[in-house]
Amino acid sequence: MTDTPRPTRSAMLWLPLAVVAALGVLLAAGIWLSSQPNREALPSPLIGKPAPRFELPVLHEAGRLMSSEALKGAPYLLNVWGSWCPECRVEHPVLTRFAETKRVRVIGYNWKDEHADAMRWLEQYGNPYWVVLVDYDSTAALDWGIYGAPETFLVDAKGIVRWKHVGAVTQAVIDDELTPLLDRIEAEGDAR
Structure with a gap:
């Protein structure tokens, strides 16, 4: 052995x-x-459907509410962000440059944030938003299918969700996806 x-x-x-x-x-x-984030892995069931109805507080105006109905009539980009979100800092300069073009209204959707933190963040990095809506307790986020920040939606003048991007919006995303879609939406509007 x-x-x-x-x-x-x-x-x-x-x-x-x-x-x-x-x-x-x-x-x-x-x-x-x-x-x-993988946009292809997270398709939104909202594309082509009416944007969820909401009535949310406005960050800079205590007591004022803004509804989804009030936003109809012109396209808007709804950008979900939070002061706690590192990728939101990455996309912020890109969104700021895009907002300065005034191509569409850029609506801020401050999610799961403290009021003071959101205000401080905008003071530090700048406020590119036409208006900032607040969803402290995720009441509207569930209807939109928001699972994180940043996420960005394009809603047309009729209130139909036309596009969703998960993750930071980059200049390439604006050039390759958003701008061509806005061109198509504007062409459709002219044809009717």
Whole structure:
């Protein structure tokens, strides 16, 4: 009978730790990959349908409410953001430049934020929004299918959701997706 070498005590202690570490790395990679926005993986059932009705407070005017009905008549871009959202800082300069073109009204949708934090964030980074609506407790977010920030919707003059983007809006997104869609919407309006 031959003796097979037995693992040393220190090897027996390191093996479970190595297995746990490898599982931890795999779990972290899976969580990171699942948190990355993928517009194609999250199609909105609202595209082509009326925007959800809402009546939300206006951030800068205590006691004032704005409804979805009040926004009809001209297209608008509804941008979901929060002071707690790192990607919102990334897209903010891009949205600011786009808002300055006055192509469409850019509506801020401040989500799950404290009033003072939202005000401080806008003071620090600038306010590109035509108006900022507030949804402190996610009452309207469920109807819109909002699961995170940033998310951006384009609603046409009739109140129909025409586009949704999950994640930071970049200049490429504006050039390749949003501007051509706005051109089509404007052409459709002229043809009628």
